[in-house]
Amino acid sequence: MSHTGRLHDQILEALLPGPEFGYPLAQTIKHRAPGLLDNQEALIYPALHELENDGLLISYEVTAQGRTRRYYKLSERGMKRALEETAVEKAKGKAEALRPLTGDACTEVKWRSARRTRRELACK
Secondary structure (H helix, E strand, C coil): CCHHHHHHHHHHHHCCCCCEEHHHHHHHHHHHCCCCCCCCHHHHHHHHHHHHHCCCEEEEEEEECCEEEEEEEECHHHHHHHHHHHHHHHHHHHHHHHHHHHCCCEEEEEEECCCCEEEEEEEC
């Protein structure tokens, strides 16, 4: 998966608990995916705009203590995609945990949708 694709997936997954603005979102991603944003927190902003343009995020502004911040939250489509990605990652983790018992009976299968490549597990 490309660096941008990983970043997009991490953003969507990080927003599952609720809305957030850029800097804390970048810190969450740095904690969850070490190396993805190392010293490049500013990369998150173009990715947020791309996800918003694709209809996966909704943004709104909040002014508090004289500062205006743009918050991002998942749209309905974004929520669906984030949950799909989370389910695939959990399935991959379970397959890896079972690998000593099943050998190579479960393998990763890739398929293309109109917009991106998906990965799923197939077990014999």
